[in-house]
Amino acid sequence: MLGLLKKKPIDKLVEVLGKNKVITSIVERKLYSYDATPIPVERAVPSAVIFPESQEDVQKLVEICYQEEVPIFPRGAGSGLTGGAVPTLEKGVVVSFEKMKKFSVDVDNATVVVEPGVITYELQQYVEKLGLFYPPDPSSFKYSTIGGNIAENAGGPRCLKYGVTREYVLGLTAVIKEGKVLKTGNPVIKDVAGYDITKFFVGSEGTLGLITSATLKLIPKPKARATALVLFERLEDVGKAVTKIMTSGVFPSALEFMDADAIRAVEAHKPVGLPKDVSALLLIEIDGSVEGVKEDLNTVEKLLTSMGLRVQIAQDEAQAEKLWMARKNLGPALANLRTGKINEDIVFPRIYLSEAIPKLREIAKKYDLLMVIFGHIGDGNLHVNLLYDKKNREEEERAERAVDEVFELALRYNGSITGEHGVGLTKRKFLRWQLGDVGIEVMKGIKMVFDPKNLFNPGKLFSEN
Numbered sequence: 001m002l003g004l005l006k007k008k009p010i011d012k013l014v015e016v017l018g019k020n021k022v023i024t025s026i027v028e029r030k031l032y033s034y035d036a037t038p039i040p041v042e043r044a045v046p047s048a049v050i051f052p053e054s055q056e057d058v059q060k061l062v063e064i065c066y067q068e069e070v071p072i073f074p075r076g077a078g079s080g081l082t083g084g085a086v087p088t089l090e091k092g093v094v095v096s097f098e099k100m101k102k103f104s105v106d107v108d109n110a111t112v113v114v115e116p117g118v119i120t121y122e123l124q125q126y127v128e129k130l131g132l133f134y135p136p137d138p139s140s141f142k143y144s145t146i147g148g149n150i151a152e153n154a155g156g157p158r159c160l161k162y163g164v165t166r167e168y169v170l171g172l173t174a175v176i177k178e179g180k181v182l183k184t185g186n187p188v189i190k191d192v193a194g195y196d197i198t199k200f201f202v203g204s205e206g207t208l209g210l211i212t213s214a215t216l217k218l219i220p221k222p223k224a225r226a227t228a229l230v231l232f233e234r235l236e237d238v239g240k241a242v243t244k245i246m247t248s249g250v251f252p253s254a255l256e257f258m259d260a261d262a263i264r265a266v267e268a269h270k271p272v273g274l275p276k277d278v279s280a281l282l283l284i285e286i287d288g289s290v291e292g293v294k295e296d297l298n299t300v301e302k303l304l305t306s307m308g309l310r311v312q313i314a315q316d317e318a319q320a321e322k323l324w325m326a327r328k329n330l331g332p333a334l335a336n337l338r339t340g341k342i343n344e345d346i347v348f349p350r351i352y353l354s355e356a357i358p359k360l361r362e363i364a365k366k367y368d369l370l371m372v373i374f375g376h377i378g379d380g381n382l383h384v385n386l387l388y389d390k391k392n393r394e395e396e397e398r399a400e401r402a403v404d405e406v407f408e409l410a411l412r413y414n415g416s417i418t419g420e421h422g423v424g425l426t427k428r429k430f431l432r433w434q435l436g437d438v439g440i441e442v443m444k445g446i447k448m449v450f451d452p453k454n455l456f457n458p459g460k461l462f463s464e465n
Contacts, residue, residue: 010048011069013093015401018062032075033087033132035435036140037343041083041346041425042204042459044090046073053099055181055212057174061095062210063179071455072354074206076148077118079140084152086206088459095210097147099410103128110218111187116211117338133221135162138420147211153203155420157285157327160378164420168200168217174201176209176450187215200446205422206457208450222287226255227320228296230282231275231310235259237355238280242377244303245284246350250296255378256327261337269333269394272326281379283323318365330374336388338370342399346410347419348380359409360384367397367402381419407433423461431462 014022023029024047032049047070052058065072071092075085087094103123107130114123120141124134137156143156150172155164171185184198185191201208219379232238238257258266259280267274274281286296301311314320334341336465348356357373364371364386368421375383386402388395407417407430417423417430433439440462447454 002288009070010093012064012068013048013050013061016049016064019053019363021051021053021057023051024344027120029094032078032096035075035080035083037081037083037086037424037426038343040427041086042088043083043086044088044092046092046094047090049096051096051099055175058175058210058212061093062160062175064456066178069453069455071211071458073212073457074147075149076145076151077119077140077143079144079422080148080424082426084419084422084424084460085148086425088425092191092458097145099167100212101145105132105134105218105344106187109187110220112216113187113213114146114216115213116145116150118146118448120144120146120149123271127218128152128221131172132193132218132223134218135159136165136168136170145174146214146216146387149213150196150202150214151204152420152422157256157376159420160255161162161251161253161287162219165284166199169198169202170215170217171198171271172201172211172214174209174211176325177452177455181212182209189217193271200450202246203422205424205460207460209456212308222253223287223291223416224383225285225287225317225320226284226293227314227323228284228297228300229274229312229323230304231285231312232282233278234282235357236281236354237307237309237376238282239350239357241304241307241309242350242353244307245300246378247291248299248303249451250286250299252284252289252300252378254283254376256283256375257281257377257410258283258327258330258374259367260333261372262330262369264335265337265372266326266329268327269336270329274326283327285320285324288321297362300396309435334372334385336386337372338389339400340388340390340396342386342388342403343421344384344403344406344417345375345419345421346382346384346406347416348382348410349415350358350378350380351414352413353377353380353414356409356413357382360406363402363405363409366405367398369399376419379419386432421432427459428459428461428463 071089073087075096097117101117103114105112135158138154246388371389372385386399
């Protein structure tokens, strides 16, 4: 009798949506119980994987799940690093948006309406042919989806100049409790009518409802772009150089940092000719008008060479792309150093970077761990990677204790526990450290309005306790 009851909600979903959209194969269910999170997290095999193809499909599935109290775990491309797309309850269903990938560009209004399954890179390539530009560029941009980017408020190297995903979401349509459809915002830049409900959804990690479409702002495509490589003999000079650049009147589109271990790792993985005898490097990208880029590049080069730093300018687009591929390859490159990795994306105010980076090194030394640091240093967003041997439980425990101190350090400097990866499962306990009891109380109140039964991605962002 119990088995029949468990099947009832899935049977209803099959009846309403069709067998081709509700998959119960154990192989598919297991495949969709994972995302890209590199450490073990709470995980369950869902009772089904659902592939909606329209907003109507989403309404129907939410209506049934709400009636039957079936947890709903939304999923984009599964490229998240904090367990945001991982199902945690066996009675739940994973809702994959990979079949909802239509979009429509309004060139005159410089906006685009996208479904959540649209691949970020494919959208960018399309609009750039029209002379437009969608800047957010997470490292997973070639396979991550717009819906996932919105759910996580994704960033990337270019957010230094252009801002994170939230800056480009003008409005959206979402299905919330009981299958109700909520429309927020409009395709206009200025809209101050009432609470900004759109922004509630950006970064909500699927905990408020299921996004079925979004209206995104586009901007003119920059006419020119240039890349410079800066080499450092001393790690402590990096923060000073960043401050010099950011107070020079030049506004780079990206300012990326790699420490010595990161450089050696990427050269061992896919060599591009980076020098392995330096303490750190910066990758600087400048974009804008042709003349403006030349002028800004000249300013930065003079500024940094006056500090005694070596500056190399990429001579063409192919050379620049080679340098940026080294940065993009860092994630897989680190897998060659150790079998285990904890990758945290903490943020510091820029003015404290010179102090903070050596203190991070002290934490690694205290716990006798290999720490590799890289990231978007122009906006203070560092990817701190603690590497360990998965077979050595004692070393893994040291890495877990070190993470606590890494977050404590970021918050001590009025920073953040995450700049772009989100909270998901892996950072739940640390969110209270940052927001405090009142902040968590307010978040839970907002969640209750949209999802009183706690069925949308339960267990993510904050603990129910």
